[in-house]
Amino acid sequence: MYETFDHTADVGIRARAADLASLFRDAAQGLFALIAEPVAAAPSARRVELEVRGERADLLLFDWLSELLYLSERDRSILCDFAVELIEGGLRGRATAVPMEQARDALLREVKAITYHGLRVERAGAEWIAEFIVDV
Protein backbone atom coordinates (compact mmCIF):
# COMPACT_ATOMS: atom_id res chain seq x y z
CA MET A 1 0.00 0.00 0.00
CA TYR A 2 1.01 3.59 -0.48
CA GLU A 3 -0.16 7.08 0.41
CA THR A 4 0.93 10.61 -0.41
CA PHE A 5 2.12 13.06 2.21
CA ASP A 6 2.34 16.83 2.25
CA HIS A 7 5.29 18.63 0.77
CA THR A 8 4.92 22.31 -0.09
CA ALA A 9 6.38 22.38 -3.58
CA ASP A 10 6.22 18.75 -4.57
CA VAL A 11 4.67 15.47 -3.49
CA GLY A 12 5.81 12.86 -0.97
CA ILE A 13 4.96 9.16 -1.23
CA ARG A 14 5.04 6.68 1.64
CA ALA A 15 4.80 2.96 0.92
CA ARG A 16 4.41 0.14 3.45
CA ALA A 17 4.72 -3.58 2.84
CA ALA A 18 5.53 -6.85 4.55
CA ASP A 19 8.70 -7.42 2.53
CA LEU A 20 11.17 -5.43 0.51
CA ALA A 21 10.09 -6.68 -2.92
CA SER A 22 6.46 -5.75 -2.22
CA LEU A 23 7.63 -2.38 -0.90
CA PHE A 24 9.38 -1.59 -4.17
CA ARG A 25 6.32 -2.72 -6.14
CA ASP A 26 4.01 -0.51 -4.09
CA ALA A 27 6.36 2.46 -4.34
CA ALA A 28 6.25 2.14 -8.14
CA GLN A 29 2.45 2.02 -8.01
CA GLY A 30 2.44 5.16 -5.89
CA LEU A 31 4.73 6.92 -8.34
CA PHE A 32 2.60 6.12 -11.37
CA ALA A 33 -0.61 6.99 -9.53
CA LEU A 34 0.73 10.56 -9.61
CA ILE A 35 1.24 10.44 -13.37
CA ALA A 36 -2.04 8.85 -14.41
CA GLU A 37 -5.34 7.48 -13.18
CA PRO A 38 -5.38 3.66 -13.16
CA VAL A 39 -5.25 2.36 -16.72
CA ALA A 40 -6.36 -1.01 -18.01
CA ALA A 41 -3.69 -2.78 -20.00
CA ALA A 42 -4.80 -4.76 -23.04
CA PRO A 43 -3.67 -8.42 -23.02
CA SER A 44 -1.39 -7.54 -25.93
CA ALA A 45 0.28 -4.71 -24.00
CA ARG A 46 4.06 -4.63 -24.04
CA ARG A 47 5.90 -6.01 -20.98
CA VAL A 48 9.00 -4.27 -19.76
CA GLU A 49 11.76 -6.05 -17.86
CA LEU A 50 14.66 -4.44 -16.13
CA GLU A 51 17.39 -5.16 -13.64
CA VAL A 52 18.67 -2.60 -11.21
CA ARG A 53 21.88 -3.14 -9.28
CA GLY A 54 22.69 -1.78 -5.85
CA GLU A 55 23.42 -2.77 -2.28
CA ARG A 56 21.85 0.04 -0.26
CA ALA A 57 18.08 -0.35 -0.05
CA ASP A 58 17.34 3.39 -0.29
CA LEU A 59 19.53 3.89 -3.36
CA LEU A 60 18.14 0.73 -4.93
CA LEU A 61 14.63 2.16 -4.50
CA PHE A 62 15.80 5.47 -5.97
CA ASP A 63 17.37 3.79 -8.99
CA TRP A 64 14.40 1.50 -9.58
CA LEU A 65 11.93 4.40 -9.57
CA SER A 66 14.21 6.64 -11.62
CA GLU A 67 14.61 3.93 -14.23
CA LEU A 68 10.84 3.47 -14.47
CA LEU A 69 10.39 7.22 -14.86
CA TYR A 70 12.99 7.31 -17.60
CA LEU A 71 11.43 4.41 -19.51
CA SER A 72 7.99 5.97 -19.18
CA GLU A 73 9.11 9.29 -20.62
CA ARG A 74 11.36 7.82 -23.31
CA ASP A 75 8.66 5.49 -24.59
CA ARG A 76 5.75 7.79 -23.75
CA SER A 77 4.00 5.03 -21.88
CA ILE A 78 2.30 4.59 -18.52
CA LEU A 79 3.68 1.69 -16.53
CA CYS A 80 1.47 -0.53 -14.39
CA ASP A 81 1.14 -4.11 -13.06
CA PHE A 82 4.53 -4.08 -11.41
CA ALA A 83 6.30 -7.17 -10.16
CA VAL A 84 9.57 -7.14 -8.25
CA GLU A 85 11.92 -9.92 -7.35
CA LEU A 86 15.03 -9.40 -5.25
CA ILE A 87 18.12 -10.96 -6.77
CA GLU A 88 21.76 -11.14 -5.80
CA GLY A 89 23.06 -7.54 -5.79
CA GLY A 90 19.83 -5.84 -6.81
CA LEU A 91 16.36 -6.46 -8.17
CA ARG A 92 14.58 -7.65 -11.26
CA GLY A 93 11.41 -5.77 -12.10
CA ARG A 94 8.61 -6.18 -14.58
CA ALA A 95 5.84 -3.83 -15.65
CA THR A 96 3.24 -3.43 -18.36
CA ALA A 97 3.59 -0.43 -20.65
CA VAL A 98 0.41 1.30 -21.87
CA PRO A 99 1.06 3.91 -24.57
CA MET A 100 0.10 7.39 -23.35
CA GLU A 101 -1.79 7.87 -26.63
CA GLN A 102 -4.18 5.14 -25.45
CA ALA A 103 -4.50 6.62 -21.96
CA ARG A 104 -4.86 10.30 -22.82
CA ASP A 105 -7.89 10.88 -20.57
CA ALA A 106 -6.12 9.26 -17.62
CA LEU A 107 -3.01 11.44 -17.70
CA LEU A 108 -2.52 13.71 -14.70
CA ARG A 109 0.89 15.27 -14.43
CA GLU A 110 4.54 14.95 -15.26
CA VAL A 111 6.96 13.80 -12.58
CA LYS A 112 10.35 15.37 -13.25
CA ALA A 113 12.47 13.25 -10.94
CA ILE A 114 12.80 11.29 -7.74
CA THR A 115 14.75 13.36 -5.19
CA TYR A 116 17.18 12.27 -2.47
CA HIS A 117 15.60 14.68 0.00
CA GLY A 118 13.95 12.68 2.78
CA LEU A 119 14.59 9.39 0.97
CA ARG A 120 14.37 6.44 3.33
CA VAL A 121 13.78 2.69 3.37
CA GLU A 122 13.48 1.22 6.84
CA ARG A 123 12.20 -1.77 8.66
CA ALA A 124 9.66 -0.83 11.35
CA GLY A 125 8.62 -3.90 13.36
CA ALA A 126 6.99 -6.39 11.02
CA GLU A 127 6.81 -4.07 8.02
CA TRP A 128 9.01 -2.10 5.65
CA ILE A 129 8.48 1.61 5.08
CA ALA A 130 9.75 3.70 2.19
CA GLU A 131 9.45 7.46 1.82
CA PHE A 132 10.48 9.60 -1.10
CA ILE A 133 9.68 13.02 -2.50
CA VAL A 134 9.24 13.59 -6.22
CA ASP A 135 9.72 16.82 -8.13
CA VAL A 136 6.57 17.70 -10.08
Added chain:
Amino acid sequence: MGKQAYQGPLERVGECVWRIPKSYKRGMRVDGLIFASERLIEQIRHDQAPEQVANVAFLPGIQRASLAMPDIHWGYGFTIGGVCATDPEQGGVISPGGVGYDINCGVRLVRTNLSRGEVAPVLERLVDALYRRVPAGVGRGGAYRFDAKELRRLMAEGARYLVGRGLASETDLEHTEARGCLAGAEPDLVSERAVARGAEQCGTLGSGNHFLEIQVVDEVCDDTAARALGLTRDQVCVMIHSGSRGLGYQVCDDALRDLRGVPARHGIELPDAQLACAPIESKEGRRYLGAMAAAGNFAWCNRQLLMTQTREVFAALFGRSASDLGMSLVYDVAHNIAKNEPHTIEGRERRVWVHRKGATRAFPPGHPEIPADYKAVGQPVLIPGDMGRASWVLVGQPGSMEQTFGTTCHGAGRAMSRTAALRASAGRRIDEELRALGVVARAQSWRGLAEEQPAAYKDVDEVVDVVHRAGLSRKVARMRPIGVIKG
Protein backbone atom coordinates in the same frame (compact mmCIF):
# COMPACT_ATOMS: atom_id res chain seq x y z
CA MET B 1 8.98 12.91 6.71
CA GLY B 2 5.94 15.19 6.71
CA LYS B 3 5.41 18.89 6.74
CA GLN B 4 6.72 20.29 10.04
CA ALA B 5 7.07 23.85 11.23
CA TYR B 6 10.56 25.32 11.60
CA GLN B 7 11.54 25.63 15.27
CA GLY B 8 14.93 27.32 14.93
CA PRO B 9 15.96 30.96 15.36
CA LEU B 10 14.86 33.80 13.09
CA GLU B 11 16.21 37.16 14.22
CA ARG B 12 14.98 40.35 12.63
CA VAL B 13 18.00 42.31 11.42
CA GLY B 14 16.33 44.77 9.04
CA GLU B 15 12.92 45.97 7.97
CA CYS B 16 12.62 43.05 5.56
CA VAL B 17 15.53 40.81 6.59
CA TRP B 18 15.59 37.87 9.04
CA ARG B 19 18.71 36.06 10.14
CA ILE B 20 19.45 32.45 11.03
CA PRO B 21 22.76 32.81 12.89
CA LYS B 22 25.51 30.41 11.88
CA SER B 23 25.64 29.27 15.48
CA TYR B 24 22.27 27.55 14.90
CA LYS B 25 23.89 24.41 13.52
CA ARG B 26 27.40 23.14 13.78
CA GLY B 27 28.70 23.09 10.23
CA MET B 28 27.09 26.30 9.02
CA ARG B 29 29.84 28.43 7.49
CA VAL B 30 27.79 31.64 7.16
CA ASP B 31 24.48 33.03 8.43
CA GLY B 32 21.20 32.45 6.66
CA LEU B 33 19.34 35.59 5.57
CA ILE B 34 15.69 35.56 4.55
CA PHE B 35 14.03 38.59 2.92
CA ALA B 36 10.42 38.76 4.10
CA SER B 37 7.73 40.89 5.70
CA GLU B 38 6.38 40.08 9.17
CA ARG B 39 3.33 38.42 7.65
CA LEU B 40 5.35 36.39 5.14
CA ILE B 41 7.88 35.22 7.71
CA GLU B 42 5.01 33.71 9.70
CA GLN B 43 4.01 31.70 6.61
CA ILE B 44 7.64 30.77 5.95
CA ARG B 45 7.98 29.30 9.47
CA HIS B 46 5.22 26.81 8.66
CA ASP B 47 7.48 24.39 6.82
CA GLN B 48 11.12 23.34 6.62
CA ALA B 49 12.26 26.09 4.23
CA PRO B 50 14.26 28.00 6.90
CA GLU B 51 15.97 24.73 7.89
CA GLN B 52 16.99 24.31 4.27
CA VAL B 53 18.39 27.86 4.23
CA ALA B 54 20.54 26.83 7.20
CA ASN B 55 21.59 23.59 5.46
CA VAL B 56 22.82 25.43 2.36
CA ALA B 57 25.13 27.41 4.65
CA PHE B 58 27.16 24.16 5.03
CA LEU B 59 28.42 24.34 1.43
CA PRO B 60 32.18 24.94 1.15
CA GLY B 61 33.22 28.29 -0.31
CA ILE B 62 29.84 29.93 0.30
CA GLN B 63 30.13 33.73 0.40
CA ARG B 64 28.39 36.29 2.65
CA ALA B 65 25.28 34.26 3.55
CA SER B 66 22.85 31.57 2.47
CA LEU B 67 20.14 33.83 1.05
CA ALA B 68 16.43 33.36 0.53
CA MET B 69 13.82 35.48 -1.21
CA PRO B 70 10.33 36.22 0.18
CA ASP B 71 8.74 33.55 -2.05
CA ILE B 72 10.74 30.76 -0.40
CA HIS B 73 9.08 27.47 0.36
CA TRP B 74 10.20 23.99 1.24
CA GLY B 75 11.98 22.35 -1.69
CA TYR B 76 14.36 19.40 -1.78
CA GLY B 77 17.89 20.17 -0.59
CA PHE B 78 17.87 23.84 -1.43
CA THR B 79 14.79 25.82 -0.58
CA ILE B 80 12.83 27.14 -3.57
CA GLY B 81 13.77 30.82 -3.58
CA GLY B 82 17.34 30.19 -2.44
CA VAL B 83 20.52 31.95 -3.51
CA CYS B 84 24.06 30.81 -2.79
CA ALA B 85 27.32 32.13 -4.22
CA THR B 86 30.48 30.03 -4.00
CA ASP B 87 34.04 31.08 -4.73
CA PRO B 88 36.26 28.53 -6.52
CA GLU B 89 39.32 30.19 -4.99
CA GLN B 90 38.03 29.32 -1.54
CA GLY B 91 37.22 25.71 -2.24
CA GLY B 92 33.80 26.64 -3.57
CA VAL B 93 31.48 23.90 -4.76
CA ILE B 94 28.84 23.53 -7.40
CA SER B 95 25.64 21.79 -6.31
CA PRO B 96 23.17 20.53 -8.93
CA GLY B 97 20.45 20.73 -6.28
CA GLY B 98 21.10 24.47 -6.14
CA VAL B 99 19.92 24.67 -9.73
CA GLY B 100 17.23 22.02 -9.57
CA TYR B 101 16.00 19.37 -11.95
CA ASP B 102 14.43 21.90 -14.27
CA ILE B 103 17.65 23.55 -15.37
CA ASN B 104 16.99 27.08 -16.66
CA CYS B 105 13.34 26.99 -15.83
CA GLY B 106 12.39 30.56 -16.55
CA VAL B 107 9.91 33.08 -17.82
CA ARG B 108 9.51 35.18 -20.92
CA LEU B 109 7.14 38.03 -21.67
CA VAL B 110 5.92 38.87 -25.15
CA ARG B 111 4.23 42.18 -25.80
CA THR B 112 1.51 42.85 -28.40
CA ASN B 113 0.00 46.08 -29.66
CA LEU B 114 -3.47 44.74 -28.87
CA SER B 115 -5.64 46.17 -26.12
CA ARG B 116 -7.86 44.22 -23.75
CA GLY B 117 -10.90 45.48 -25.72
CA GLU B 118 -9.56 44.03 -28.96
CA VAL B 119 -8.84 40.62 -27.46
CA ALA B 120 -11.92 40.23 -25.24
CA PRO B 121 -14.37 39.29 -28.04
CA VAL B 122 -12.11 36.46 -29.28
CA LEU B 123 -10.54 35.45 -25.96
CA GLU B 124 -12.26 32.07 -25.76
CA ARG B 125 -11.23 31.19 -29.32
CA LEU B 126 -7.71 32.44 -28.72
CA VAL B 127 -7.26 30.32 -25.58
CA ASP B 128 -8.66 27.26 -27.36
CA ALA B 129 -6.36 27.81 -30.34
CA LEU B 130 -3.34 28.18 -28.07
CA TYR B 131 -4.31 25.07 -26.13
CA ARG B 132 -4.60 23.08 -29.36
CA ARG B 133 -1.32 24.35 -30.77
CA VAL B 134 1.03 24.57 -27.80
CA PRO B 135 1.78 21.07 -26.47
CA ALA B 136 1.06 21.03 -22.72
CA GLY B 137 0.97 18.31 -20.08
CA VAL B 138 2.45 14.88 -19.73
CA GLY B 139 3.16 12.79 -22.83
CA ARG B 140 2.79 15.55 -25.44
CA GLY B 141 5.56 15.67 -28.03
CA GLY B 142 6.45 18.90 -29.76
CA ALA B 143 5.94 20.04 -33.35
CA TYR B 144 9.68 20.48 -33.90
CA ARG B 145 12.06 17.64 -34.62
CA PHE B 146 15.82 17.85 -34.27
CA ASP B 147 18.07 14.94 -35.09
CA ALA B 148 20.98 14.09 -32.78
CA LYS B 149 23.43 16.34 -34.61
CA GLU B 150 21.01 19.26 -34.65
CA LEU B 151 20.27 18.82 -30.96
CA ARG B 152 23.95 18.98 -30.11
CA ARG B 153 24.28 22.23 -32.06
CA LEU B 154 21.16 23.59 -30.37
CA MET B 155 22.62 22.79 -26.95
CA ALA B 156 25.97 24.32 -27.86
CA GLU B 157 24.65 27.52 -29.45
CA GLY B 158 21.41 28.11 -27.56
CA ALA B 159 18.75 30.37 -29.06
CA ARG B 160 21.18 31.59 -31.73
CA TYR B 161 20.88 28.19 -33.39
CA LEU B 162 17.20 28.95 -34.00
CA VAL B 163 18.06 32.23 -35.77
CA GLY B 164 19.70 30.13 -38.47
CA ARG B 165 16.52 28.07 -38.73
CA GLY B 166 14.31 31.16 -39.10
CA LEU B 167 12.72 30.50 -35.69
CA ALA B 168 14.26 33.40 -33.78
CA SER B 169 15.54 36.90 -34.54
CA GLU B 170 18.52 38.95 -33.41
CA THR B 171 16.10 41.10 -31.38
CA ASP B 172 14.89 37.97 -29.57
CA LEU B 173 18.48 37.16 -28.62
CA GLU B 174 19.14 40.73 -27.52
CA HIS B 175 16.22 40.49 -25.09
CA THR B 176 17.10 37.10 -23.64
CA GLU B 177 19.26 36.71 -20.53
CA ALA B 178 22.81 35.81 -21.61
CA ARG B 179 21.56 36.23 -25.21
CA GLY B 180 20.04 32.77 -24.87
CA CYS B 181 23.37 30.97 -24.61
CA LEU B 182 25.43 29.97 -21.60
CA ALA B 183 29.13 29.76 -22.36
CA GLY B 184 30.90 26.48 -21.68
CA ALA B 185 28.12 24.20 -22.86
CA GLU B 186 29.36 20.72 -23.62
CA PRO B 187 26.62 18.75 -25.38
CA ASP B 188 28.86 15.68 -25.44
CA LEU B 189 28.49 15.54 -21.65
CA VAL B 190 24.70 15.30 -21.96
CA SER B 191 23.87 11.61 -21.74
CA GLU B 192 22.02 9.64 -24.37
CA ARG B 193 19.31 9.14 -21.76
CA ALA B 194 18.87 12.90 -21.38
CA VAL B 195 18.70 13.34 -25.14
CA ALA B 196 16.18 10.50 -25.40
CA ARG B 197 13.94 12.22 -22.82
CA GLY B 198 14.16 15.65 -24.38
CA ALA B 199 14.50 14.99 -28.10
CA GLU B 200 10.84 15.59 -28.91
CA GLN B 201 10.14 18.10 -26.16
CA CYS B 202 11.72 21.30 -27.45
CA GLY B 203 8.72 23.60 -27.86
CA THR B 204 6.51 21.96 -25.21
CA LEU B 205 5.22 23.48 -22.00
CA GLY B 206 5.26 20.57 -19.52
CA SER B 207 3.01 20.42 -16.47
CA GLY B 208 3.07 21.42 -12.78
CA ASN B 209 3.46 25.16 -12.40
CA HIS B 210 4.40 25.74 -16.04
CA PHE B 211 1.96 27.85 -17.99
CA LEU B 212 1.24 30.11 -20.90
CA GLU B 213 -0.90 33.10 -19.96
CA ILE B 214 -2.53 35.91 -21.83
CA GLN B 215 -2.22 38.91 -19.55
CA VAL B 216 -3.28 42.54 -19.48
CA VAL B 217 -1.14 45.36 -18.07
CA ASP B 218 -3.34 46.23 -15.12
CA GLU B 219 -1.31 48.93 -13.41
CA VAL B 220 1.83 50.88 -14.30
CA CYS B 221 3.96 51.87 -11.30
CA ASP B 222 6.95 53.37 -13.11
CA ASP B 223 6.14 55.26 -16.34
CA THR B 224 9.74 55.68 -17.47
CA ALA B 225 10.67 52.02 -17.05
CA ALA B 226 7.35 50.83 -18.53
CA ARG B 227 7.92 53.05 -21.58
CA ALA B 228 11.44 51.62 -22.02
CA LEU B 229 10.03 48.09 -21.79
CA GLY B 230 7.25 48.91 -24.26
CA LEU B 231 4.45 48.37 -21.73
CA THR B 232 1.32 50.52 -21.35
CA ARG B 233 -1.83 50.15 -19.32
CA ASP B 234 -4.50 47.89 -20.88
CA GLN B 235 -2.01 46.29 -23.28
CA VAL B 236 -2.21 42.54 -23.89
CA CYS B 237 0.95 40.47 -23.33
CA VAL B 238 1.80 36.77 -23.18
CA MET B 239 3.82 35.26 -20.36
CA ILE B 240 5.45 31.83 -20.81
CA HIS B 241 6.86 29.73 -17.95
CA SER B 242 8.79 26.56 -18.80
CA GLY B 243 12.27 25.07 -18.70
CA SER B 244 14.52 22.37 -20.09
CA ARG B 245 11.93 19.57 -19.99
CA GLY B 246 13.02 15.94 -19.67
CA LEU B 247 16.48 16.69 -20.99
CA GLY B 248 17.29 19.01 -18.09
CA TYR B 249 15.70 16.71 -15.49
CA GLN B 250 17.90 13.87 -16.68
CA VAL B 251 21.06 16.03 -16.70
CA CYS B 252 20.45 16.83 -13.03
CA ASP B 253 19.65 13.21 -12.23
CA ASP B 254 22.82 12.02 -14.00
CA ALA B 255 24.93 14.60 -12.15
CA LEU B 256 23.59 13.58 -8.74
CA ARG B 257 24.37 9.96 -9.53
CA ASP B 258 27.86 11.01 -10.64
CA LEU B 259 28.27 12.79 -7.29
CA ARG B 260 27.44 9.79 -5.10
CA GLY B 261 30.27 9.48 -2.63
CA VAL B 262 32.05 12.58 -3.96
CA PRO B 263 31.31 14.96 -1.03
CA ALA B 264 32.63 12.38 1.43
CA ARG B 265 35.74 11.88 -0.69
CA HIS B 266 36.41 15.62 -0.42
CA GLY B 267 35.65 15.64 3.31
CA ILE B 268 32.47 17.68 2.82
CA GLU B 269 29.86 17.18 5.52
CA LEU B 270 26.28 17.67 4.29
CA PRO B 271 23.04 17.61 6.27
CA ASP B 272 20.96 16.53 3.24
CA ALA B 273 21.92 14.14 0.42
CA GLN B 274 20.16 16.36 -2.09
CA LEU B 275 22.82 19.04 -1.43
CA ALA B 276 25.40 16.75 -3.06
CA CYS B 277 28.16 18.86 -4.55
CA ALA B 278 31.69 18.83 -5.88
CA PRO B 279 34.47 21.40 -5.91
CA ILE B 280 34.00 23.57 -8.99
CA GLU B 281 37.43 22.66 -10.26
CA SER B 282 36.95 18.91 -9.80
CA LYS B 283 36.22 16.66 -12.77
CA GLU B 284 32.70 16.00 -11.47
CA GLY B 285 32.13 19.73 -11.01
CA ARG B 286 33.33 20.59 -14.53
CA ARG B 287 31.26 17.76 -16.02
CA TYR B 288 28.11 19.04 -14.39
CA LEU B 289 28.74 22.65 -15.45
CA GLY B 290 29.25 21.65 -19.09
CA ALA B 291 26.07 19.58 -19.15
CA MET B 292 24.11 22.18 -17.16
CA ALA B 293 25.00 24.91 -19.66
CA ALA B 294 23.90 22.64 -22.54
CA ALA B 295 20.56 21.97 -20.81
CA GLY B 296 20.20 25.69 -20.08
CA ASN B 297 20.63 26.43 -23.76
CA PHE B 298 18.02 23.80 -24.60
CA ALA B 299 15.62 25.60 -22.24
CA TRP B 300 16.10 28.93 -24.00
CA CYS B 301 15.30 27.22 -27.30
CA ASN B 302 12.24 25.63 -25.69
CA ARG B 303 10.83 28.99 -24.58
CA GLN B 304 11.75 30.52 -27.93
CA LEU B 305 9.75 27.82 -29.74
CA LEU B 306 6.84 28.22 -27.34
CA MET B 307 6.85 31.92 -28.26
CA THR B 308 7.08 31.13 -31.98
CA GLN B 309 3.97 28.95 -31.76
CA THR B 310 2.17 31.63 -29.75
CA ARG B 311 2.97 34.21 -32.41
CA GLU B 312 1.63 31.91 -35.13
CA VAL B 313 -1.63 31.34 -33.26
CA PHE B 314 -2.17 35.09 -32.75
CA ALA B 315 -1.33 35.80 -36.39
CA ALA B 316 -3.77 33.17 -37.66
CA LEU B 317 -6.58 34.31 -35.40
CA PHE B 318 -6.22 38.05 -35.99
CA GLY B 319 -5.35 37.66 -39.68
CA ARG B 320 -2.26 39.84 -39.29
CA SER B 321 1.42 38.96 -39.08
CA ALA B 322 3.04 38.64 -35.65
CA SER B 323 5.23 41.67 -36.37
CA ASP B 324 2.15 43.64 -37.42
CA LEU B 325 0.66 42.67 -34.03
CA GLY B 326 3.80 44.04 -32.35
CA MET B 327 4.61 40.62 -30.87
CA SER B 328 8.18 41.20 -29.77
CA LEU B 329 10.01 39.79 -26.79
CA VAL B 330 10.15 42.06 -23.74
CA TYR B 331 12.65 39.80 -21.98
CA ASP B 332 13.45 36.22 -20.96
CA VAL B 333 14.88 35.35 -17.54
CA ALA B 334 16.23 32.13 -16.05
CA HIS B 335 15.27 31.37 -12.47
CA ASN B 336 16.93 27.94 -11.97
CA ILE B 337 20.55 28.32 -12.91
CA ALA B 338 24.15 28.65 -11.69
CA LYS B 339 26.17 31.41 -13.31
CA ASN B 340 29.74 32.56 -13.06
CA GLU B 341 29.56 36.29 -12.32
CA PRO B 342 31.84 39.03 -11.00
CA HIS B 343 30.69 40.44 -7.65
CA THR B 344 32.35 42.78 -5.17
CA ILE B 345 32.94 40.90 -1.93
CA GLU B 346 34.78 42.46 0.98
CA GLY B 347 35.87 45.32 -1.30
CA ARG B 348 37.38 43.08 -3.97
CA GLU B 349 35.88 41.93 -7.27
CA ARG B 350 35.75 38.17 -7.40
CA ARG B 351 34.19 35.69 -9.79
CA VAL B 352 31.73 33.48 -7.97
CA TRP B 353 29.24 30.83 -8.99
CA VAL B 354 25.79 32.16 -8.13
CA HIS B 355 23.24 29.38 -7.66
CA ARG B 356 19.72 30.70 -8.18
CA LYS B 357 17.17 28.04 -7.26
CA GLY B 358 13.83 29.70 -7.86
CA ALA B 359 15.38 33.17 -7.85
CA THR B 360 15.85 35.71 -10.62
CA ARG B 361 18.85 37.74 -11.69
CA ALA B 362 18.08 41.45 -11.17
CA PHE B 363 20.98 43.55 -12.42
CA PRO B 364 20.70 47.31 -11.81
CA PRO B 365 20.71 50.13 -14.40
CA GLY B 366 23.98 50.46 -16.27
CA HIS B 367 25.08 46.84 -15.86
CA PRO B 368 26.98 45.66 -18.95
CA GLU B 369 24.78 42.56 -19.37
CA ILE B 370 21.60 44.60 -19.86
CA PRO B 371 20.47 45.24 -23.46
CA ALA B 372 21.07 48.79 -24.70
CA ASP B 373 17.39 49.80 -24.81
CA TYR B 374 16.88 48.83 -21.14
CA LYS B 375 20.26 49.91 -19.77
CA ALA B 376 18.95 53.12 -18.21
CA VAL B 377 16.14 51.42 -16.29
CA GLY B 378 17.66 48.11 -15.22
CA GLN B 379 17.27 44.46 -16.18
CA PRO B 380 13.64 43.38 -16.59
CA VAL B 381 12.55 40.85 -13.98
CA LEU B 382 9.45 38.72 -14.66
CA ILE B 383 7.54 37.45 -11.64
CA PRO B 384 4.70 35.04 -12.32
CA GLY B 385 2.13 35.11 -9.53
CA ASP B 386 -0.92 32.89 -9.71
CA MET B 387 -3.50 32.32 -12.42
CA GLY B 388 -6.26 34.25 -10.68
CA ARG B 389 -4.62 37.36 -9.32
CA ALA B 390 -1.50 38.86 -10.87
CA SER B 391 2.05 38.65 -12.15
CA TRP B 392 4.62 41.45 -12.10
CA VAL B 393 7.28 43.11 -14.20
CA LEU B 394 10.10 44.64 -12.14
CA VAL B 395 13.54 46.03 -12.93
CA GLY B 396 16.77 45.30 -11.06
CA GLN B 397 18.10 47.78 -8.51
CA PRO B 398 21.55 48.51 -7.03
CA GLY B 399 20.50 46.94 -3.72
CA SER B 400 20.54 43.53 -5.36
CA MET B 401 24.27 43.81 -6.06
CA GLU B 402 24.93 44.92 -2.49
CA GLN B 403 22.78 42.33 -0.75
CA THR B 404 21.88 39.32 -2.91
CA PHE B 405 24.48 38.85 -5.66
CA GLY B 406 22.21 40.64 -8.12
CA THR B 407 19.13 38.56 -7.35
CA THR B 408 15.45 38.96 -6.51
CA CYS B 409 12.40 36.71 -6.10
CA HIS B 410 10.99 34.45 -8.86
CA GLY B 411 7.28 34.10 -8.15
CA ALA B 412 4.63 34.13 -5.47
CA GLY B 413 5.85 30.94 -3.81
CA ARG B 414 3.54 28.18 -2.72
CA ALA B 415 1.55 28.62 0.47
CA MET B 416 -0.30 25.29 0.28
CA SER B 417 0.98 21.83 -0.56
CA ARG B 418 -0.37 20.12 -3.66
CA THR B 419 -2.25 17.56 -1.61
CA ALA B 420 -3.77 20.30 0.57
CA ALA B 421 -4.78 22.22 -2.55
CA LEU B 422 -6.50 19.11 -3.92
CA ARG B 423 -8.34 18.60 -0.63
CA ALA B 424 -9.41 22.25 -0.62
CA SER B 425 -10.82 21.95 -4.13
CA ALA B 426 -13.17 19.04 -3.38
CA GLY B 427 -16.61 19.83 -4.77
CA ARG B 428 -15.41 22.98 -6.50
CA ARG B 429 -14.89 23.87 -10.16
CA ILE B 430 -11.66 25.85 -10.30
CA ASP B 431 -12.19 26.64 -13.99
CA GLU B 432 -15.59 28.18 -13.18
CA GLU B 433 -14.12 30.16 -10.30
CA LEU B 434 -11.44 31.48 -12.62
CA ARG B 435 -14.06 32.37 -15.19
CA ALA B 436 -15.84 34.44 -12.55
CA LEU B 437 -12.55 36.32 -12.12
CA GLY B 438 -12.46 36.96 -15.86
CA VAL B 439 -9.93 34.22 -16.65
CA VAL B 440 -10.48 31.56 -19.33
CA ALA B 441 -8.44 28.48 -18.39
CA ARG B 442 -7.65 25.24 -20.23
CA ALA B 443 -5.73 22.37 -18.64
CA GLN B 444 -4.95 18.72 -19.28
CA SER B 445 -6.52 17.67 -15.99
CA TRP B 446 -8.78 19.24 -13.37
CA ARG B 447 -6.25 18.16 -10.76
CA GLY B 448 -3.62 20.29 -12.44
CA LEU B 449 -5.86 23.34 -12.11
CA ALA B 450 -6.78 22.43 -8.53
CA GLU B 451 -3.14 22.08 -7.44
CA GLU B 452 -2.32 25.41 -9.06
CA GLN B 453 -5.39 27.29 -7.85
CA PRO B 454 -4.76 30.89 -6.73
CA ALA B 455 -5.19 30.08 -3.03
CA ALA B 456 -2.28 27.60 -3.23
CA TYR B 457 0.08 30.56 -3.64
CA LYS B 458 1.18 33.42 -1.45
CA ASP B 459 -0.06 36.86 -2.46
CA VAL B 460 2.42 37.90 -5.15
CA ASP B 461 1.73 41.61 -4.44
CA GLU B 462 3.07 41.09 -0.93
CA VAL B 463 6.15 39.19 -2.13
CA VAL B 464 6.96 41.86 -4.70
CA ASP B 465 6.41 44.57 -2.12
CA VAL B 466 9.23 43.08 -0.01
CA VAL B 467 11.81 43.00 -2.82
CA HIS B 468 10.75 46.53 -3.83
CA ARG B 469 11.17 47.87 -0.28
CA ALA B 470 14.43 45.97 0.20
CA GLY B 471 15.85 47.70 -2.89
CA LEU B 472 16.45 44.44 -4.79
CA SER B 473 14.14 45.34 -7.67
CA ARG B 474 11.54 48.00 -8.43
CA LYS B 475 7.90 47.64 -9.45
CA VAL B 476 7.17 48.55 -13.07
CA ALA B 477 3.85 46.97 -14.02
CA ARG B 478 1.25 44.62 -12.61
CA MET B 479 -0.16 42.08 -15.05
CA ARG B 480 -3.58 40.46 -14.70
CA PRO B 481 -4.27 37.07 -16.33
CA ILE B 482 -7.23 36.72 -18.72
CA GLY B 483 -6.32 33.43 -20.44
CA VAL B 484 -4.41 30.43 -19.04
CA ILE B 485 -3.01 27.28 -20.65
CA LYS B 486 -1.79 24.65 -18.16
CA GLY B 487 -0.33 21.20 -18.57
